[in-house]
Amino acid sequence: MITETNSNDVSNSQLYESQGAFRALSDPTRRGILMLLSERDMTIGDVSEHFDITRAAVKKHLNILQEGALISVRSSGRERINKLEPLGLKSAVDWLNYFNHFWDQKLSALQQAVENEQNNHKEEE
Amino acid sequence: MITETNSNDVSNSQLYESQGAFRALSDPTRRGILMLLSERDMTIGDVSEHFDITRAAVKKHLNILQEGALISVRSSGRERINKLEPLGLKSAVDWLNYFNHFWDQKLSALQQAVENEQNNHKEEE
DNA sequence: AAATTATGAAACCAAAAGGTATTATTTAAA
DNA sequence: TTTAAATAATACCTTTTGGTTTCATAATTT
Numbered sequence: 001m002i003t004e005t006n007s008n009d010v011s012n013s014q015l016y017e018s019q020g021a022f023r024a025l026s027d028p029t030r031r032g033i034l035m036l037l038s039e040r041d042m043t044i045g046d047v048s049e050h051f052d053i054t055r056a057a058v059k060k061h062l063n064i065l066q067e068g069a070l071i072s073v074r075s076s077g078r079e080r081i082n083k084l085e086p087l088g089l090k091s092a093v094d095w096l097n098y099f100n101h102f103w104d105q106k107l108s109a110l111q112q113a114v115e116n117e118q119n120n121h122k123e124e125e
Numbered sequence: 126m127i128t129e130t131n132s133n134d135v136s137n138s139q140l141y142e143s144q145g146a147f148r149a150l151s152d153p154t155r156r157g158i159l160m161l162l163s164e165r166d167m168t169i170g171d172v173s174e175h176f177d178i179t180r181a182a183v184k185k186h187l188n189i190l191q192e193g194a195l196i197s198v199r200s201s202g203r204e205r206i207n208k209l210e211p212l213g214l215k216s217a218v219d220w221l222n223y224f225n226h227f228w229d230q231k232l233s234a235l236q237q238a239v240e241n242e243q244n245n246h247k248e249e250e
Numbered sequence: 251a252a253a254t255t256a257t258g259a260a261a262c263c264a265a266a267a268g269g270t271a272t273t274a275t276t277t278a279a280a
Numbered sequence: 281t282t283t284a285a286a287t288a289a290t291a292c293c294t295t296t297t298g299g300t301t302t303c304a305t306a307a308t309t310t
Contacts, residue, residue, distance in 0.1 A: 014160070015153040026151030027268085028140040031220070035139070038224065045286065057269055059288070064267095078277040078286050086227035093221050095156070099163065102211035152298080170256065182299055184258070189297095203256050203307040 018091040024068030025092060029053070030061050037071060037084040044080060143216040149193030150217060154178070155186050162196060162209040169205060 024030055033047055048058045062082055065071045069088035073080050149155055158172055173183045187207055190196045194213035198205050 015156050018156075019153055022147075022151050022156070026147050028144055029268090031140050031143075031147070035223070038227065043286075044288095053268085054270065055287080056271085056289085060268070080287070084224075084227065086224050089221055089224050093218075096214055096218050096221070098160070099209075099211050099214050102163065102209065154298090168256075169258095178298085179300065180257080181259085181301080185298070205257070 014095070018095045020068035021070060021088060021092040022095075024065050024070050027061065027064075030065055033058075033061060033065060034070060034084060037082060038086075041081050041083045044082070047082065139220070143220045145193035146195060146213060146217040147220075149190050149195050152186065152189075155190055158183075158186060158190060159195060159209060162207060163211075166206050166208045169207070172207065 029051060032051070036042060036047060036050055044055055044059055044062065047062070048055045051058060062071065062073070066073060070085055071088070072083050072085050074083065075081075154176060157176070161167060161172060161175055169180060169184055169187065172187070173180045176183060187196065187198070191198060195210055196213070197208050197210050199208065200206075
C-alpha cells in the first residue's frame, strides 16, 4: 500500500466520468426500467405496474437513473413523464469500448482456433 | 403495484445474465483494477500498490471481479496471478448494445442538426 | 529449521442501498 | 368546492458493501 498517488495509475477522470451511469446500471430493476422506457415514455405509475415493489421504491430507482443521466423527466399536469436518454449510456459504453481491442483479439483467436480445427479435420480425410 | 408477473415484462434472463458483470463494474476501484490488468497480469501485491486501501480490501474486489467472470486467477508457487478476461465484459456490452439503435439515431439527429446549422451559416454569407 | 513473503479468511464496523409505511402537496374531476 | 389521483418526501428498517484489523497457512529464502 502506498500513500501518495502514483502518476502511472489509471486517471481518475476515466473512472469517475462514468460512475453515475455504472452505478445506475448495477441494479437489475433499474436495467429493467431502462428496457421498459425504451419502448415508450412512462409515468411512475406506468413503470410501477411492471414491478412488485412500491411506487416509492420505483421513484428512488428513477431518481438514481436521473442522476446518472440515463433518463429525463418532464411534467405534464400532475404527471411526470420519464423518458430514456440513450446518450447517457454513452459514457459507460465508451469506457467498455476501451476493452474492445482485447476481446476482438480473443474472438479472432477463437475464430483462428476453429479454422485450424476444421483444417485438421480436412487433412484427416 | 401488481403481485403476479406480467408476461409483457422484460425477460429475466436479459437482466440477470449480466448481473455479475454490472455489479462488478459498479465500483470505480474495480474498474481501475480492470484497466491495470489490461496492461499486464498481476499478483494481488502488484495490484495493491496502485491503491490506498489494504490488501484485504483489494482481495475482496478481486473476488467480486472473479465472480463476475471479468478476471481469472492462476497459481504460480505461492503467488496468484490475476488476469483480465475481456470476454467477461461481453454480457454487459451485449446488454448495452441493445440501446445502440437509439443513440445511433440520436447521434444522427445531432449530426443533422449540425449540418443544418452549417447550411444556415452558408446561406447567410 | 527458522525467518520471511504472499496470500486467504474471519470478525467486526460504518455507511450506503433497497425496501416499507406514512404524510404532504399539487392537479384534475364530480 | 369537495373528492380523488398522481406524485414527492420523510422517517424508519434490514441487508449489502467497502473498508479495517487480526490471525492462519503455504511457499521461499537464508
